[in-house]
Amino acid sequence: MKELFTSEISDLKKKLEENPEPSVFVSLADAYRKEGYFDEARKVCLRGIEKNPGHWNTHFVLGRIYQEQSKSREAVAEFKKVLEIDPENLMVHSFLGALFMKLEDYKEAIDEYQAVLTINPDDEEAQEFLKTAIEKAASAPKGKVAAKETVEDESAKKADHGIASITMAELYFKQGHLDKALEVYEEILKKDPNHAVARQKASELKAAIAVDSLGDVSTPKLEAPKPISKDDQKKNADARKKDAKFTDEDIFQVMSMERTKTTDATDKKTAAVSPKEELKIVEKALEQSKEAEKNAEPSSSFSPAQVDVLKGTLAELASITGIRGCFLTSLEGISVVSIGENGNNEALEKQVLLIFKDTNQSASKLNQGSLRQVLVTADTGHILLVSFAGGVLVVLADHQINLGMLRLAMDGAAKKIEKVK
Amino acid sequence: MDFKKILEEMLENVEGSIGASLVGMDGIVIDQISRNNSFDINAVGAEYSSIIKNAMRASSSFGLGNTAEILITTDKATMIMMLVGKNYFVALALNLDGNLGRGRLELKKAIPKFEKELS
Numbered sequence: 001m002k003e004l005f006t007s008e009i010s011d012l013k014k015k016l017e018e019n020p021e022p023s024v025f026v027s028l029a030d031a032y033r034k035e036g037y038f039d040e041a042r043k044v045c046l047r048g049i050e051k052n053p054g055h056w057n058t059h060f061v062l063g064r065i066y067q068e069q070s071k072s073r074e075a076v077a078e079f080k081k082v083l084e085i086d087p088e089n090l091m092v093h094s095f096l097g098a099l100f101m102k103l104e105d106y107k108e109a110i111d112e113y114q115a116v117l118t119i120n121p122d123d124e125e126a127q128e129f130l131k132t133a134i135e136k137a138a139s140a141p142k143g144k145v146a147a148k149e150t151v152e153d154e155s156a157k158k159a160d161h162g163i164a165s166i167t168m169a170e171l172y173f174k175q176g177h178l179d180k181a182l183e184v185y186e187e188i189l190k191k192d193p194n195h196a197v198a199r200q201k202a203s204e205l206k207a208a209i210a211v212d213s214l215g216d217v218s219t220p221k222l223e224a225p226k227p228i229s230k231d232d233q234k235k236n237a238d239a240r241k242k243d244a245k246f247t248d249e250d251i252f253q254v255m256s257m258e259r260t261k262t263t264d265a266t267d268k269k270t271a272a273v274s275p276k277e278e279l280k281i282v283e284k285a286l287e288q289s290k291e292a293e294k295n296a297e298p299s300s301s302f303s304p305a306q307v308d309v310l311k312g313t314l315a316e317l318a319s320i321t322g323i324r325g326c327f328l329t330s331l332e333g334i335s336v337v338s339i340g341e342n343g344n345n346e347a348l349e350k351q352v353l354l355i356f357k358d359t360n361q362s363a364s365k366l367n368q369g370s371l372r373q374v375l376v377t378a379d380t381g382h383i384l385l386v387s388f389a390g391g392v393l394v395v396l397a398d399h400q401i402n403l404g405m406l407r408l409a410m411d412g413a414a415k416k417i418e419k420v421k
Numbered sequence: 422m423d424f425k426k427i428l429e430e431m432l433e434n435v436e437g438s439i440g441a442s443l444v445g446m447d448g449i450v451i452d453q454i455s456r457n458n459s460f461d462i463n464a465v466g467a468e469y470s471s472i473i474k475n476a477m478r479a480s481s482s483f484g485l486g487n488t489a490e491i492l493i494t495t496d497k498a499t500m501i502m503m504l505v506g507k508n509y510f511v512a513l514a515l516n517l518d519g520n521l522g523r524g525r526l527e528l529k530k531a532i533p534k535f536e537k538e539l540s
Contacts, residue, residue, distance in 0.1 A: 369496025
């Protein structure tokens with residue numbers, strides 16, 4: 001995934017040189033932000049704002065950068081600028097609420113959560129946060145208007161929503177604190193047992209921690225996936241054809257790998273693990289790996305490795321608050337990957353494809369070029385369709401989701417999917 | 422019934438708008454206004470009315486209730502369509518740099534005006 005992102009940044013940089021449109025500034029800055037290159041992201045935003053001061057998306061991304069850097073006051077200033085242009089931006093009101101909680105400015109936090117509830121009275125999360133803000137305001141010392149930012153305010157952390165929690169886990173992971181990252185993912189799963197990304201990451205981390213317990217803990221075991229060579233792809237395909245039970249060769253290979261990692265004489269931990277225990281851990285890791293392959297059954301021309309990447313991309317998309325489910329289908333109606341609600345429902349997939357094909361034909365008749373996106377908004381949710389090479393990416397989302405963010409995320413996912421194809 | 426005035430007002434308030442029309446669900450345009458001669462807003466209404474019907478069926482099948490709005494983005498333009506009662510819809514076309522948020526807001530504001538005129 002890291003390689004895809006890096007290549008995405010290079011593409012966007014090139015695109016910006018050729019065509020310095022506001023949307024390209026936003027996409028590049030956001031790509032930098034997601035990769036953790038905050039300085040670069042901030043510089044791109046400032047350049048974008050200088051060229052197009054009225055483009056709210058740039059202020060939004062800049063606000064997110066400051067927010068992730070814990071520069072709450074700067075983030076508040078940027079989000080306020082967004083509201084000057086787009087006063088009903090639900091996500092910005094929600095972010096501001098969380099930021100004011102962190103700043104212990106409960107009066108402002110109350111105002112923001114009330115703004116969220118004015119736009120969407122059914123937002124249960126905002127109702128909960130508003131209640132907390134009111135309680136905090138009531139117990140705060142008199143005369144206190146807005147305290148200085150605290151380093152780690154527990155209630156603010158709770159109010160910082162799911163996105164921040166995933167970010168927090170990723171930060172721990174990047175710093176090599178696998179156990180802390182696992183704790184955060186488990187915390188997310190406690191609140192939302194259906195959180196696909198948290199579940200997948202927690203499972204990967206458990207396997208990594210199990211392997212780590214054999215030896216050198218400083219060696220990161222989970223890395224960004226490397227490109228798979230044709231030889232390796234063939235080996236993988238051959239391995240899948242075998243029985244589900246591991247062969248002696250499988251076990252020997254993994255044990256050899258682990259031994260190579262742990263032969264350093266200074267590493268005392270290796271000696272403490274008996275061969276039996278070692279075998280048990282290796283068997284467990286292999287079992288998890290085979291289970292993951294079994295769940296990623298391809299139903300189209302995609303290879304298992306490609307399906308894995310697609311699943312990861314869809315799981316990332318599905319982790320956005322408000323997304324109920326998403327699936328990929330080819331234009332021939334062949335289901336490729338699905339996550340969440342309505343997955344593998346042929347009748348529904350056919351209906352969605354019909355909308356897409358009809359709209360595409362109409363766009364062509366009207367000389368409007370190719371179809372990019374169709375968004376259908378109904379009483380209780382949205383259906384969003386995005387075109388990608390040879391197929392359609394479909395997302396089902398709750399009514400209260402921020403449509404701007406959803407479209408941005410869908411564009412990013414579609415680009416990643418096209419690269420896989 | 423001054424539908425054109427309501428449509429004109431929408432175009433004036435939305436940066437990057439190309440045209441707007443009020444269309445029956447049978448695809449027949451009731452009134453329209455266009456700023457760009459190369460963009461046939463009449464044809465757009467007729468073409469997209471069948472898509473609205475498909476979208477209504479899909480929303481219902483997915484358990485999402487009644488369709489309220491459809492947004493279509495192509496290589497050249499964005500089209501926002503919102504239902505006016507059960508028998509009509511209003512469409513607003515924007516170029517790709519147009520203010521989509523403002524467009525949706527202006528359409529939402531215009532719907533009660535159309536409904537009043539059509540009742």
